[in-house]
Amino acid sequence: MGTRGLVGIENLGCTCYLAAVVQCIAHCPTLITLLMRSSMTGPVTDALKELCVAKWAVHATSAVSPEAMVRALRGYKGSCIDYDNQNDSHEFLVELMTAIEGEVGAPRSSVVEQGTSSRPGSLRVLLQRMASHWDATVTANQCPLTQAMYGQFVFLTQCQECKHVTQSFDVFSSLPVLFDETATTASVQQHADQVWASSESIEGYQCDHCNNKSLARRECKISRMPDVLVVHAMRFADGDRKMTKDLHAEHEIDVSAAQLQVGPRCDRELYRLRGMVCHRGMSRHGGHYYAVCKCTSMKNWVGFDDDAVTMMEDRSGVRKGDPYLLIYERSS
Template identity: 25%
Template sequence: MQLLSRQQRRRCVTSADLLRVITLHSYYVPSFRMSYRSQAGLSPSSVCTRVNENLFLFEQNKSPQGLVGLRNLGNTCFMNSILQCLSNTPELRDYCLRNSHRTDLNNNCRTNAALMEEFAKLTQSLWTSVNNEAISPSDFRSQIQRYAPKFVGCNQQDAQEFLRSLLDGLHNEVNRVTVCPKVSVEDFDHLSDDEKGRRMWNMYLEREDSKVVDLFVGQLKSSLTCAVCGFRSTVFDPFWDLSIPIAQKSSGEVTLKDCLRLFTKEDVLDGDERPTCKKCKARRKCTKRFSIQKFPQVLVLHLKRFSDSNVRASKLSTYVNFPLKELDLREFASENSERAVYNLYAVSNHTGNALGGHYTAYCKNPALGEWYSYNDSRVSPMSSSQVRSSNAYVLFYELATSPHSKYQTCRL
């Protein structure tokens, strides 16, 4: 048996360390992965020494990862902006880098999981590139166009609509549910709001359950109160993002919370908008209000800058002051929901007007903790003080503190 010197024992990694090394480093540096695989047949001391040497080289010589641009294929800046935001979403990035998506692929999907595969390949390229040269997303573009034909061609598109379509496509291809249960009509009006929300969430997960849902989907509560009899009904719906109106002020700056207050404020439904009261059995004047019942791990906020009136399309360029850290949304939560605090990690920006413009992204690199500007092929460092601008269009927030709600993404 070969004896190791004291120095070798000090440098040698345990099997647990080796597993950690492979898990944390192998998908960042392809050469490391190949080097490890080539160790078969070597003595334990040789393996330990080689692994430690590889780790030393990895730590000393690695170039910053995730700082790779995407080539513009002809008005594809909307796509590039969103792809960079998603690439800097830590859990989604790791899901792709570890090829975990392959265990979730849904063989019943009409697209044969090609969209998820190309998205994962693109994410891997963005995070394992050695020379940081810009990458062409042409293969991915072909698959998203197959899934959503409205993105065929070189017309300018809306980044938020693209995000919706992409997340929907990715979810469908890794949906863990292969056989949907029969639709059952149940009356939950006799239940408390918390229990009703819980039942509705579990029913949703029986049909839609994926890593994408785990990250991006929350639950919105809509309360409708009759102005005549006072009867209150509640509806719970899943949401992938929240499209919030931009508040208008005669003086002072507009904040993100001003916009959220406008989104959740009580609205009066009267005239032609009168709904039917379940208790009165007649159309009545009602008040309606939104609140967040379940907070997602990743909260996507879409600032409604564009309007498409009968006259002409227009864009609001109002500066909205949004926090980079500790966005506390407690005041917008349902009655019994716990505190939820979010940190910003990505922004999709739009410069120009409603008829045309350009999309870029500001992302906080999860490995370095620094902000970078992604402008198609160009990637450059930036200060956190530059993140806020009147061009901010889609905000990506990550949950900083667990809400510890009565139900999470799992079934109870």
């Protein structure tokens, strides 16, 4: 194909999982802009940049090879993936981002700040702790890609005896969509409205304030949303068994219900779908991965199946049981 970016990636034998992820990165404006404009360098980072440059070259007409990237990843000392075999695309994306982040230099902190919100000024304290945790775990790593793709959870646990509230935080790189075995389909928007904004009762909670074991209520909210949201369809259960339930992947989702509200009700927080890593077959480490991406230069969706590139008017050609990783970009 002669249009820039509409170039496939060769399969070196069992690298379809890698090609599908790279295609989604290359066709997400936020990620490709950050990658190409950054000064980040290192074997894995440079190989990813070179692969994307080759894909977007003006005169590129044939599939490009990921050989240099695979070689760089094999040399990554923290690798837990066997690059001679088929792998899971989500596991690969996590390893790729970890490798790039590691090449920037600063190690990730595992600090989880805790504190109390049962006193005056608690909102200010909560916001300060949120910012402190984010700075320690994400900002300090100086990696623009992971800063764009990571979000932050806040967990608020209230003892029902003394009403003391403990705050804790965690970083996430993707949000899950769980499949109900009894339901015929799952919806990303439904998870944003109900599941990602979850709360639960905890029996026998040991309160660190009154020191009593009592009932507690724990609420999980998203305190910081990423610019690029990765949604992970949890299709594989019992080790490797795939659930082929339909996934309703809305073109646009509103995640405001899952966010922590620290003032007046915020406006809608909208994300638009930019790409999907899809999976055909019944095994996590088998079957075949391919990508479907929204082309930035036209209204069409494009299918990338290794070296094959197919123009699509919409996503209707994708089987509803195939979407596995969904790449959403903040609309604003």
